[in-house]
Amino acid sequence: MKQNYKLIPYIIAIPTIILICILINNNFKRNFEINNLSKLSRAEVTALFHEYDQARTKDPATGLVPENIRKQVLNFVSKIPVRNEYYFNNSSAKFGDYPEGDLKWENLGPDNIGGRTNCIQYDIENEDILLVGAASGGVWRSVDKGYSWTKTTSSNAIQNVYCIAQDIREGKTKTWYYGTGELLSTVDRRHILSARMSYPGDGIFKSIDNGATWEPIPSTQGSFAGNLKDNFQGVWKILPDNTILDEDVIYAACLGGILKSTDGGKTWVEILGDSNNKPFSTDIVMTDGGILFASMSRVSLNGVEPAYFGIFRSVDRGLSWDNITPADFPSNAKVIKLALTPNSNNMLYALVDYPNANGMNPYTFQASSLGLWKLANPDIKSKWKNVSVGLISPSEEVMTPATLGGYAFNIKVSPFDENTVFVMGTSLYKSSNGFDDNSQLEMIGGYYYDDGSIGYDLGSDYLHPDVHDIVFLESASKSVFSVSDGGVYFAQDITRPIPQWEQRNDGFITSQFYSIAVSKSDYKDFLIGGLQDNGTFCLRNKKISKTWEEVYGGDGMPVALSKDLDFGFVSWYSGNMVYFTLNPDTHEPENGYYASPNISNSNFNFYTVFQLNIFDNNSLFVAAKNKIYYQPDLKIIETDQNTYYNAWETNSQYTVSPDENFTCFAQTENYPDALFAGTNKGKLYLYDNISNNNKVVKYDISSINFPSNAWLSDIAFDEVNGIILVTFSNYNVVSIFASSDDGSTWESVAGNLEENTNGLGAGPSVRTIKVMKKAPIPTGKHPSGNDVLYFVGTDVGLFSTDNLNGINTIWYREGADDIGNVIVEDLDVVDDGTEFKIYVATQGSGVFGGEELIISVNDEIKLEEKLYQNYPNPADKSTKIMFTLQEAEMADLSLYNITGNKIRSICSGYMEAGDHTVRVNTSGLIPGAYFYTLKTKNSSITKKLIVK
Template identity: 35%
Template structure:
């Protein structure tokens, strides 16, 4: 049907909205994944699987920036100075890349250098960025090991003089199988040799999808921009289209900032005219198809009869006639109805737009709906299927606007732009009945994401798909032939990996992959040997029985039940001899990647995590070796009904079994864990219907138990992992599950598990020279330790230049010879014979305070020099150099400094030392250094705390402090010493004052000084001065008068007292240091005059104080003795 439409010019506001990446952007603008989100079955179930694995249990959300934060965390903790860390450098030698060499992984970023067609730049969604300089014969990875390895779109600035500038976006919103997100746009200024994230597009905040560049659908540059402007435009999920005019330094939102459309696309003509699409789940007024001639002001050109519901719409501009533009989208309930292998209804639409110019305020364009001509061959594998937009791309042949290429699960070409039904099936899945076992088009792969044409020959075409990069030399051929360009393009995504445990030195590896089935590599040390393919679809758990000529492997296919397990006999030529389905009849509720395990003592016993309960097969050998069986079986299977777990009301989708393991010594102990952090134990698991024992630790988080590892020599020792973010990740028991201790250690940013630490997918225990080495496969690399020390356990990164920060989904290790295989989700399999135990850490060198430091106050910062091995530190402080009297001890210090706030003052000697706790154990202690605390403050004598009726003229008094040569006194009025009106230093233990105000509250405090080093102030003491009896009451002595005759004196003198009222008091003489030399009288004094003699002949020359003390006052008179 052909419709001619004149589209009114609806100009969106030209005001540019500056995107503020921060708290000013409401988080509700950004949509999080939800486990029940509508989607194709494979997507919905995979989505739930990864949601359960990685969501923060506190929020129910996968932290949007968790990937970038964990990469930064790993870089700062392990990689910042790792070139000086011999242990990390040596670990590079342990590991090597195994492959697969000839198989590529999901590729969304692909382009050809406009200047040199031998240069191809390609990026995997979890395998990073790669470059070929020989047209795909060989590849080099150009992403650094510590960088984000997510690539979802790619563009080169092809203007003359700008060709070295490339950009790629990150974050696969729909169908992501790595459980990781994006964070920003990366830029290269050296033709793809290296990449750096644009700071304006990256944020370190977690817990929310808080910035637009977390998920990027497409990225373009303006080929018509002047040289002074580097114009980059990005189509994002939920925040529409953003534009930068300065190469990514700053950004403006130009379309759909509030639309919240989850799907978008953008394309640009050679003249700088933009087209963009926003899905209908966004705002009513900002959805549909748009056109802009400057990238700022946009016109909605959606045809009036366009479907109301549409998701992802992709754009194809005809290079030879840019007025012709095609739009292909997934439009539920409208367009062409097709079906997938499960029988699900699929709807897609194809529209052609012919721009005819503009006149004043209107844009003229003609629309034609060509949806009904989309492919629907008889085999469902060839019918139009974008998997709800997961794989969807449309491109127009550069020299012919009518030749159109569409990529979906299959790939198609139409010579009439699908004006008729003259399309050809040219890739993805195979179009005839001569298909191989995998239904793949020869030398091509299903799920096409990108199409790129040669710059010099429009008949040459490249594709990026779930199988990597492919090329055809004649895209117009009746039977298009493809060439794989995947040799050395290591981007495959492994979920699982397994090795032969029965044959020493065997290098046989099998593994399950995203959309590449199950791959098998025989014994070889050649990285470029071919891997065979025993099983198709998404490959999952697999096992190699000890020395057996057959394999067990599972797949997630299209037919129900989707999880199927097979026993496969595979010959030396890579062909299946028999393929027998062995999963049990009645199995249901299997999780997307269902675990199963073979008993290490009897490989004919299998335990299967059947969603809500365990299944056991006691004799797999009893299952006949039949070929191509398609039904589940009942032979020797038992459902262990007592293991059935009840659904928990607080769990959004119920609780499921997520991990299972069986012991070696003693045999027949099974542990299984759940998606809600429950752990159970079966004794004599090989017999009958055993009752589970709940061994869930009281300190376990409510998270997803991702793996369980037994000590092969002692089943009481068990390690388990949790994969969720923001919780503690690894726990161990040494008593069969009675008590559990966190050994997450330095894999966590914070000691409670929150922060940027990676999720832990897998743990394993390997005996090396009698020592247990613990492996942890995480979302940011591989880690090991040989020394468990609770939360102070130090983990060491393995192979930083080989494995790097890749997502490690699974580890398998053989005890006989230390052979280890590592399955990563993005760069294939790595292997190594692990023989070198982590060494004993080097001793620590102390820094501050220096040895023999004096005058240390109560809060002291102790510091030491960092050592190259990343670990924890233990600090001890004692009052003796032999550390018999240890007064303070702390372990698990992650920093190279520690504050101790309880240093007792008073010239006390302290001794301190530090040692390191590393992956290889504890270091020797450092040297012992000494520091001495400062003088304590003096003891207050007068006025004491709370003293009332203090005279307005009096003397502050305190006890002498040994070694003090001065004292500092501060006095203030009110309730605290903030602005003291007295702040002075004296050399004696008193200070005479007068003229204090009556009936006022005063505060004072003291500090001791030794050799100009002041100690800490003591407590603050308050007192209140005397209340006036009347307005005429100014008698500061309270009716008591004292005089001394003679004064100065050489031998004898008299103290003359005049007392107006009876008073009880004490008359004394003090020396200048505040010591009482003699008490002359202590009695009740009657009114009148009296004289008391003083024998000064016994005193040395100097000043002394005569003091008369009553219960209300002190009266001082100085007397000078001269000899």
């Protein structure tokens, strides 16, 4: 389904943003800023989002996001036990009991929508094998040219992949490398103020089995205490030297410089760069004869001009360099990309993005320009030719190339025609004359021009905008793969004026969700969620499919569903909302109505929150910065839009101070006719009598212990025990509070999610919180004594607890082998007695569902054979392994190395039914990856173990 239903009154075309179109009904005039809305470029959308994101995560005391905070948080939470480790440390709980909190996790897709993808390469020995790097979803591998995919990055490894490369020397082709760190990113764009932000990496990873498994290269990882490690926070390119056969030489273009290793990555030396004034971007290419060309940006992290800036050439493999920068090269180059003609190496291209102003901050949003130079016969010193004129749009049908400040930015030359050159930006461009002029400039992907409707738009058989990479198949000169913010695409014939692009995203689950909602009606198989850069999608039957269907385009933001699943809401930036109806039989979205309050879009925050009233299911509360607008009759929009738009109300009670903005809403059956609202100033308000706008009363139920000027990110309710919970998403603050007396008093329940009890340190950013009732068990009483589970979504995964115990609360990692450490932006639950499920919206791994099975008091509890993840992992001197046997039987637990050779038997023989725990001595093992396998007569189960 792709927007195949009626939208009334309709939406406006946004030329440089992923489509959403609202047209204004001729019989009704709205008073909102149509012109401003239509003029927002994609870059402006991103900049607005960053302002919102900075406020959510900055340290309120400094106004800044702490440096390297994600790496610090990952290190900190790695010490927090996973849910199953509860049983290692709590002798009163047994695996023979019903495993409370031990949810069954399932990834719900979307398996048909790709997320932001930075790089792609095929196996030189077998073009059917593809490896791609997702911006926040790790490395994925296909063995059938992209018709199916398998994730090969561990869920607990860092997920932000920027570049990938294969060692193509004979006998070495099973060796691959990928680099992490996206120095111009949108992954955390709900937390960073600047137009682009840095998503720091954790070095380089290596595979020796053709990309099936990966291990980090230790020399590129660490605490980033030194300059060398700082380089590997951002790896722009990895270049194995395929001309040297007796050494494993690798070049890495990194933040600050070019590094070289002669031993496969064990050790590195910087051969070009500036360790003090680090160039922001670097690149490197090499001729078949071993001559190196490298680029260094003028823009640096500290603003000071680096010691080396421009384009350099080395004929001695990096021992010395000549500066060959063109005389007319821009003095404020931000990102430089290099490309050589693949076979002849007789032409070098240098593509540069540089800000129109003189600002040197790489993350400050500024309009930028592109320049292109080429150097013939680069083996000898010759003169550059400025061919920037070839980038000028020749007609209205070709959008002027744009890169969003170097974010979507690359250049490649066809190996079959050295005059055919491709430039990647918001769209994909092709020149058939090497950009000597713009007469042969074509736009062949990204946006397309539709003269009959709204200008630049998207098409179902067109390459998704923001293009990052392209590869050419050796077996088919006209065929290419490309990756963009929409995933993986294939074109059979790139020479066509408008190539037909085919998505190869089935099973490539890398989409980035901002919101999720599940139906609470009798039909609970309907999900809807907002996705970054990919609109709003729904899953109409989660039991039989993981294929999601598009509801609306744009940047999908908050969503909502009615209790009876007869209507819902989707939204995008600056208060834009659509009310849509659903077919009662098929649950397919039908008519849509533009439903925002009748005020200017400038009155809304970029990310606008709203609350569908749970008490009457026909009214709505919308945050307009420091005000709340109330719509008393939603369904009238289907028959009388004039009455609907004129019915919006607000009052003085719904208004807070001008510098205070509403950040979240929540309601609960425990507080009838009430609305809870959080703000960016650390305040929590309770509004009573909300059904009568003239009698609304506001109560400030904030605590003096709440962090000042912090972003109150979510509100939840434990309706079983009468507890209110709130979360704060800033770093360096106490992040979770609870009240059991209607908000009169509050205590911190952040517990072990904080490095220090005062909130300072490497505690995660807590984005969302939900409470779910536990499924009933035969004994009628859960071992913990509590009938609910508390979940929090953070910037490093999902955590849960079933026992709030003040500052001593113990939180556990949930879905460590499934969800891993990806960002969790939103949660929703169903716990009405027929189902007990939680839904997890992630940035980079789609949506997960966690289910507790319902056990009748008449059911017999049957044990299943289980092998649990060892703890701790990675292991230092020893680690624990726990497993459960269904019956008394012969069993064997053994340890194997990565090649499959048995190291030793851990335990073997006849064992009783139930749970077993063994401690494994790892002090004599070489650091690296191992596997342990539990074998019985009925099964064989394997887990991975890492030794430090």
